[in-house]
Amino acid sequence: MATIEAAGLTRRFGELVAVDDLDLAVDHEVFGLLGPNGSGKTTTVLMLTTLLRPTSGTASVSGCDVVREAARVRERISYVPQDMAVDIKLSGRENVSFFAALYGVPGRDRVDEVLAIMDLAERADDLAGTYSGGMRRRLELAQALVHEPEALFLDEPTIGLDVAGRQAIWAHITELRRRGMTVFVTTHYMDEADHACDRVGVIAKGRLVAVDAPAVLRRQLGGERISLRVDLPATPVTVEGARLVRREDDELIYHADDAAETVPALLAGFAAAGVRVRGLEVAAPTLDDVFLALAGRQDEGGSFDYRRFRNLMRRR
Amino acid sequence: MNAVLVYFARDMRRWIRGRFNVWSALIMPAAWLIFVGLALPTRFTDSYLDFIAPGILVLTMLSAGMQGGSSLIFDKILGFLNKFLALPSPREAILYGKILFTTVRGLLQASVIMLLAVLLGATIFTPSLVAFTYLVLFVFGALLSAFSTSLALFVQDHDGYAAVNALLSMPLFFTSSALMPYDVMPPWLAAIARYNPVSWAIDLIRSFAAPPVPWTSLLALVLLALAMGAVSSLLFRRVTV
Numbered sequence: 001m002a003t004i005e006a007a008g009l010t011r012r013f014g015e016l017v018a019v020d021d022l023d024l025a026v027d028h029e030v031f032g033l034l035g036p037n038g039s040g041k042t043t044t045v046l047m048l049t050t051l052l053r054p055t056s057g058t059a060s061v062s063g064c065d066v067v068r069e070a071a072r073v074r075e076r077i078s079y080v081p082q083d084m085a086v087d088i089k090l091s092g093r094e095n096v097s098f099f100a101a102l103y104g105v106p107g108r109d110r111v112d113e114v115l116a117i118m119d120l121a122e123r124a125d126d127l128a129g130t131y132s133g134g135m136r137r138r139l140e141l142a143q144a145l146v147h148e149p150e151a152l153f154l155d156e157p158t159i160g161l162d163v164a165g166r167q168a169i170w171a172h173i174t175e176l177r178r179r180g181m182t183v184f185v186t187t188h189y190m191d192e193a194d195h196a197c198d199r200v201g202v203i204a205k206g207r208l209v210a211v212d213a214p215a216v217l218r219r220q221l222g223g224e225r226i227s228l229r230v231d232l233p234a235t236p237v238t239v240e241g242a243r244l245v246r247r248e249d250d251e252l253i254y255h256a257d258d259a260a261e262t263v264p265a266l267l268a269g270f271a272a273a274g275v276r277v278r279g280l281e282v283a284a285p286t287l288d289d290v291f292l293a294l295a296g297r298q299d300e301g302g303s304f305d306y307r308r309f310r311n312l313m314r315r316r
Numbered sequence: 317m318n319a320v321l322v323y324f325a326r327d328m329r330r331w332i333r334g335r336f337n338v339w340s341a342l343i344m345p346a347a348w349l350i351f352v353g354l355a356l357p358t359r360f361t362d363s364y365l366d367f368i369a370p371g372i373l374v375l376t377m378l379s380a381g382m383q384g385g386s387s388l389i390f391d392k393i394l395g396f397l398n399k400f401l402a403l404p405s406p407r408e409a410i411l412y413g414k415i416l417f418t419t420v421r422g423l424l425q426a427s428v429i430m431l432l433a434v435l436l437g438a439t440i441f442t443p444s445l446v447a448f449t450y451l452v453l454f455v456f457g458a459l460l461s462a463f464s465t466s467l468a469l470f471v472q473d474h475d476g477y478a479a480v481n482a483l484l485s486m487p488l489f490f491t492s493s494a495l496m497p498y499d500v501m502p503p504w505l506a507a508i509a510r511y512n513p514v515s516w517a518i519d520l521i522r523s524f525a526a527p528p529v530p531w532t533s534l535l536a537l538v539l540l541a542l543a544m545g546a547v548s549s550l551l552f553r554r555v556t557v
Contacts, residue, residue, distance in 0.1 A: 049402045071404060079402035083395025087326065089333040101322040102405045 001063050002027035003151050003182040004048060008057035011043050018043040020206035021057065026151075030173055030183045032197035034190065034287075036295055040206040041186040042155060048184065049079040049153050062150050078144030082156035086136050086143075088129030092120050095128055096142050103147035114142040118172065134165025141172060151182045158192060170196045190287040200287070204295035217290045224259040225289055228252045229279035230270065237269035246292060250278075255289065319405035323413025324420070327387060331421060341383070345376040345429045349436060352495075360500050366440045369433040370449070370521035371494030374514060376429050377422045377453045378489060381460025382481050384418030385468030389477050392468070401556055411465060411552045415545070418461035419454060426453055440525045448524045452534070456517040459541035462548040469555045488514050513540060 002025035009022040019040040035041045046052035048059055050070040058065060064072040086095050096111045105111075115124045118138040123131065128139060137157060144152055157173070158166040166189075173183055174196055187193050193200050194214045201211040210217060226242065229250055236244050236252050242262040246253040256262040259282045270277050332338060349372050353365040361367045391397045391410075400410050430449070434441055441449075464481070471477040491505065492514035498506045509515050516533040523529045 051398060051401055074402055075404040077402065079399065081395045081398050083398075085395035085399055087330060087396075089330045090326070094329070098322065098326050099403075102319055102400075102403050104405075 001060075004031075004059075004061055004184060006044075006048070006057065006059040009044070009047060009054050009059050010056045011040075011047060011052065012055045017206050019047065019054075019203075022203075022206075022208050024201065024208065024211070026182055026184055026199075028177070028180060028182055029198035030177045030185065030196055032193040032200040033184070033186045033203060034188075034193055034200050034291055034295075035186075035203035039203045039295065041203060043206075044203070045079070045153050045155055045184070045186060049077060050074055051079070075147075076150045077153060078147070078149040078151075079153045080140045080144050080155065080157065082159055084133070084136055084140065084160070086128045086131075086139050089127060091125050091127055092131070092135075092139050092142075093124040095139055096146055099143040100146045105147050110146055114145045117145065118142040119168075132165070134161050134168055137161060137165070137169055138172065141169075145176075149181070151184060152176065154183065154185045156186055156188065158187065158189060166192065190291055194287040202291060202294045209294045210290075214287050214290075218285050218287060221255070221285045221290050221293055223255055223257040223285070225283050225285045226254040226256055226259055226263060226266065227279075227281045227283070228254070228266065228270070228277055231276040231278065234270075234275040235273065237266065237273055237275075239265040239269050242266060245289065253289075255285065255293075319409035320412045320416060322405075323400075323410055324416045327413065327417035328420070331417075341380065341425055342376075342428055344379065345372050345425075346432055348372050348375065349429065349433055353433075354436060358496075360497060363437075363439065365433065365436060365438050366525075367497075367522075368495065369430075369438045369440065371492070371518050372433070373426050373429055373449060373453065373521065374456065374492075374517045375489055375494060376426045377457045377517075378460060378485060378514060380422030380425050381418055381457050382464050382485050384414060384421075384461040385464035385466075385471075385481075386474060386477055387418070388414050388465050388468040389471065389474050393474070407556055408549055408552060411548060414465050415458060415461040415548070418464070419457035422457040422461075423450065423453055442525075445521070445524050449521050452517050452520045452537070455534070455537045455541050456513070459513070459537065459544050462541065462544040466544070466548040466551050469551055488512065493518050513537060 004024070004026040006022050006024040009019060010017070011019045022044060033041050033044060043052065047054050048061065048066060050066050050073050053067060060066060061073045062076045064076065066073050087098070090098070092115060093111060096115060097108070100111050112121070115121050118141055120135065120138060120142060123135070128136060131139060154173070158169050161169065170192060173185070177183055177198070185197065197214060199211060199213050200217065202209050212220070230252060232250050234250075236247065238244070239262055241258065242254040242256040242265070244252060245255045254262070254266065263280070263282065267277060349365070349369065353368045353372065356364055358364045358367075391400070397410070401407055430441060430446070467480060468477060471480065491508045492512045493509050494514070498509060501509060516537055519530060520533055
């Protein structure tokens with residue numbers, strides 16, 4: 001049995017189906033759940049961490065059901081939400097000791113140990129208010145690790161951190177996996193997921209549309225990515241064998257099975273249309289491309305519905 | 317029980333290290349004691365300070381207790397609550413820890429105000445009255461903290477909470493027996509004041525200095541506090557699952 005399992009997991013908020021019939025098994029790996037804002041990532045994590053009751057379907061952590069055996073699930077997991085909630089008027093050590101006491105972990109040894117693992121030993125007695133963002137996130141990881149959980153749930157662990165901070169967090173996550181922990185992460189950062197996750201799942205409008213290793217997903221998307229920089233205004237030309245997948249200002253991104261054939265055709269097409277092409281790049285597809293192909297651009301179009309958002313927050 | 321104390325210790329530490337907050341909450345009741353207690357010319361008593369001191373102690377507890385919910389609101393807004401709810405320790409411990417913290421904080425603030433009253437010349441505070449005062453304030457404080465934390469479960473932001481708090485605190489204080497005895501109040505005010513739990517707490521403390529003590533009021537406060545605690549746990553369970 002996998003550490004984290006979900007079968008037919010569904011959550012409705014009134015008419016909105018936030019998570020729709022999700023099946024998943026995650027075991028001894030770093031699993032990344034990717035999805036646009038409002039796609040159901042956080043709702044999924046809240047259900048797996050017993051903070052939200054599923055409308056239907058089941059989920060379990062280490063064989064314990066998240067509804068019927070919620071207390072036993074909570075003994076086996078740690079959850080770090082994206083808010084970065086550490087007590088700034090307490091020292092790093094006090095922040096961790098506080099969680100150790102609530103987890104029923106006795107003594108100071110384990111507290112010192114996790115602080116050392118997260119490279120916070122030297123600053124352990126400083127108030128957390130003097131910590132940088134990256135250190136605060138590492139302090140939260142230290143809190144989460146103090147009772148040696150079997151599964152670790154991280155919601156956007158690198159949000160708002162600088163490059164060095166992000167790298168440090170991912171290095172720690174990878175190290176935890178190496179020691180046998182199951183890590184469930186949600187993230188917006190595709191390049192980070194590509195590097196650090198063993199497998200990723202793409203969720204769109206509550207449905208899990210793909211689950212596999214990042215490299216496999218990239219290969220499945222197949223072909224090549226042709227990126228053209230053109231002078232504006234420009235109407236994209238259509239050429240057989242090439243599909244326009246994205247447009248960012250003056251950059252047009254096509255996806256083609258065989259770039260060697262389609263690039264000359266594209267260039268000829270733009271020349272005929274009188275559009276000057278200033279740059280050309282052919283590369284293997286990135287996880288960004290996979291993500292956009294699978295999840296689309298859900299966020300554009302519909303405006304942010306504040307009332308629905310508030311209701312959603314209130315119900316959880 | 318252990319988890320309750322852990323949450324309590326966290327809040328205590330954070331509060332004490334907030335230095336400014338520790339003292340600022342004392343300014344209002346101290347001002348009442350000094351500028352009203354010492355200055356107001358009254359005909360119904362020789363020592364208005366002795367009369368008003370129990371009222372101001374209960375006022376201190378009233379503001380401290382009503383403030384208790386804001387601590388829970390911030391835990392909710394800043395994401396602490398979700399972290400705590402995912403912990404294996406009993407979830408109600410979060411609530412009981414808050415109620416305990418709010419009540420103890422109020423008792424500490426009331427102690428400073430009591431000391432100030434004695435320094436200003438209040439004569440009623442015999443050791444047995446002090447002990448009795450703590451008992452009454454504890455029950456009254458538990459009632460208010462249970463109420464204000466329940467309120468915090470439903471209010472979405474801190475502004476909304478502060479508004480409701482202001483809406484309730486002032487009228488509760490002014491419609492109580494804090495500032496004058498029932499027989500000098502206009503009849504309409506006396507009618508309201510007799511049913512105000514704030515008056516019950518004040519009258520209990522005053523009556524201990526001049527018996528008989530209305531034990532039924534104490535019983536009523538205890539029952540109210542227990543009922544409010546039960547309602548609060550029920551609401552907390554409903555909101556967090």
